[in-house]
Amino acid sequence: MNATIVVNNLSAAYRKAEVLSGISFDVMPGTLTSIVGPNGAGKSTLIKTMLELHPRTTGDVSFLGQSYKLAKTKIGYVPQRGSVDWDFPTDALDVVLMGLYGKIGWLKRPRKSDREQAMEALRAMGMEQYADRQISQLSGGQQQRVFLARALVQDAEIYFLDEPLAGVDAATERIIMETLQQLRTKGRTVMVVHHDLQTVEDYFDHVLLLNRTVIAHGATAEVFTEDQLHRTYGGALRWMREKV
Amino acid sequence: MNLLSYNAQWVLLSTLLLGMAAGVVGVLSYWKRQSLMSDTLSHAALPGVVLGFIAVGTKQLPAMLIGAAASALVGAWLVQWIRSSSRVKEDAAMGIVLSVFFGLGIMLLTHANRMPGGGQSGLDHFIFGQAASMVRSDVMLLAVLAIIVLCVVFILFKEWKITLFDSSYAMGLGLSVKSMNIVYTALLVLVIVIGIQAVGVILIAALMIIPAVSARYWTDSFGRMLLLSASFGGGAGVCGTLISTLGKGWPTGPFIVVTAAAMFLVSLLLGSSKGLLVVVYQRKRAQHKRGTAIMTEQAVEGGRG
Numbered sequence: 001m002n003a004t005i006v007v008n009n010l011s012a013a014y015r016k017a018e019v020l021s022g023i024s025f026d027v028m029p030g031t032l033t034s035i036v037g038p039n040g041a042g043k044s045t046l047i048k049t050m051l052e053l054h055p056r057t058t059g060d061v062s063f064l065g066q067s068y069k070l071a072k073t074k075i076g077y078v079p080q081r082g083s084v085d086w087d088f089p090t091d092a093l094d095v096v097l098m099g100l101y102g103k104i105g106w107l108k109r110p111r112k113s114d115r116e117q118a119m120e121a122l123r124a125m126g127m128e129q130y131a132d133r134q135i136s137q138l139s140g141g142q143q144q145r146v147f148l149a150r151a152l153v154q155d156a157e158i159y160f161l162d163e164p165l166a167g168v169d170a171a172t173e174r175i176i177m178e179t180l181q182q183l184r185t186k187g188r189t190v191m192v193v194h195h196d197l198q199t200v201e202d203y204f205d206h207v208l209l210l211n212r213t214v215i216a217h218g219a220t221a222e223v224f225t226e227d228q229l230h231r232t233y234g235g236a237l238r239w240m241r242e243k244v
Numbered sequence: 245m246n247l248l249s250y251n252a253q254w255v256l257l258s259t260l261l262l263g264m265a266a267g268v269v270g271v272l273s274y275w276k277r278q279s280l281m282s283d284t285l286s287h288a289a290l291p292g293v294v295l296g297f298i299a300v301g302t303k304q305l306p307a308m309l310i311g312a313a314a315s316a317l318v319g320a321w322l323v324q325w326i327r328s329s330s331r332v333k334e335d336a337a338m339g340i341v342l343s344v345f346f347g348l349g350i351m352l353l354t355h356a357n358r359m360p361g362g363g364q365s366g367l368d369h370f371i372f373g374q375a376a377s378m379v380r381s382d383v384m385l386l387a388v389l390a391i392i393v394l395c396v397v398f399i400l401f402k403e404w405k406i407t408l409f410d411s412s413y414a415m416g417l418g419l420s421v422k423s424m425n426i427v428y429t430a431l432l433v434l435v436i437v438i439g440i441q442a443v444g445v446i447l448i449a450a451l452m453i454i455p456a457v458s459a460r461y462w463t464d465s466f467g468r469m470l471l472l473s474a475s476f477g478g479g480a481g482v483c484g485t486l487i488s489t490l491g492k493g494w495p496t497g498p499f500i501v502v503t504a505a506a507m508f509l510v511s512l513l514l515g516s517s518k519g520l521l522v523v524v525y526q527r528k529r530a531q532h533k534r535g536t537a538i539m540t541e542q543a544v545e546g547g548r549g
Contacts, residue, residue: 051416073418089465090405107400107403110402
């Protein structure tokens with residue numbers, strides 16, 4: 001089986017300070033991978049660089065054997081909730097509908113069938129009763145579900161989610177993880193930036209340990225060990241474990 | 245007062261369309277958090293207006309407008325350049341460009357006014373605006389430009405929405421956010437060019453900022469915000485022009501802006517979505533509800549005790 005995502009020697013910098021260096025890994029289809037590492041390890045930057053939202057200094061990335069430009073319609077991206085202004089005047093259904101804009105075609109208006117499809121995605125997230133709710137009036141968990149619904153309507157092959165479980169309620173966490181596991185069952189490839197070490201083993205079959213570079217990558221059982229976590233977090237780990 | 249004269253009707257039509265165009269582009273600026281960019285670019289247009297006049301030698305609107313567009317674009321480019329090549333932040337970069345270009349414009353204006361024919365050319369009108377000084381061919385040109393602006397905003401409605409709400413997601417869907425930014429800057433410059441004679445370089449930015457902010461108080465829908473802002477802008481354009489015809493030689497710009505400000509005050513107080521009265525009422529009602537809930541709780545507790 002061919003890898004869906006191939007990253008080869010990827011590096012990236014912010015204002016000349018290198019954040020990621022020499023990142024290489026392959027991701028197989030039908031896997032659910034968590035990207036784990038300390039604050040400032042470059043987790044979000046890794047996703048953004050792979051999706052060409054942040055410039056890379058070296059390396060290349062391919063998706064389904066193609067460059068990002070050719071493959072981008074097959075990629076769904078769920079940015080961090082805090083990356084947008086939720087005060088923007090629009091409702092939940094409208095945000096989900098944005099996931100279909102590429103399919104609808106630029107300069108064209110959404111049709112009724114598009115609205116129904118967006119509504120269906122909201123229903124799958126348990127959000128149909130909030131369809132015409134102002135997005136600023138939604139709770140954090142509800143906003144996150146709207147974001148995931150927007151990515152789902154794209155019907156992508158590959159999904160990237162940046163901290164989808166940060167600050168959400170238990171019900172939302174359950175719905176999101178069930179949805180991601182369904183995607184995996186359907187053979188889709190999912191990568192998730194994740195911050196909660198406690199749940200990594202329950203939720204993900206693969207782990208990418210990251211701290212400026214790849215510390216370890218592979219099946220959760222093999223990679224998610226005390227030893228590797230120490231190498232990823234250094235001294236910070238003990239403090240974290242104690243805190244938990 | 246030649247309010248109903250043929251020319252006055254044309255002038256009113258042009259300030260109506262100008263107000264509408266400024267209103268919709270203002271909404272884009274509002275959500276790009278770049279309201280002050282319009283102020284910078286309009287001030288930056290002044291040297292171009294005067295250079296256009298100096299180049300042609302007589303007051304010919306098309307030449308001056310081309311000059312205005314060119315120098316506004318140079319201003320926009322300079323803001324970007326200062327920001328990306330130094331540690332200066334965007335607001336400071338805008339402050340620099342605004343004041344330097346305006347100063348340069350006034351300098352050139354002083355020089356042009358001393359040129360033969362310069363004193364009578366009405367160049368000063370470009371600072372505070374004099375809608376009545378427009379002739380019919382000017383008005384036609386400006387009206388066509390304003391309609392183009394309105395059409396572009398309307399056709400790209402869905403694209404504006406996604407770019408303004410979540411530009412990196414828009415890029416992921418294959419929309420060229422770079423092109424959208426270029427179109428946005430072009431629209432901004434067009435509105436300045438259209439408004440520079442009727443409202444003047446100092447106050448045209450107000451016509452982009454105030455209607456959009458006012459519209460925000462009435463609606464939670466992006467589409468309705470555009471419509472409302474266009475109505476407020478158009479309304480202010482027409483009312484301001486009418487008021488300025490009441491006195492001989494009264495500038496148009498200040499009256500348009502004062503009218504827009506009155507609309508803002510009404511919106512701030514009475515706006516149906518975020519207006520002060522609505523907010524106070526909702527807060528009171530929430531307090532009342534909470535109060536009742538606490539009272540019920542206490543009653544239940546009391547009943548138990």
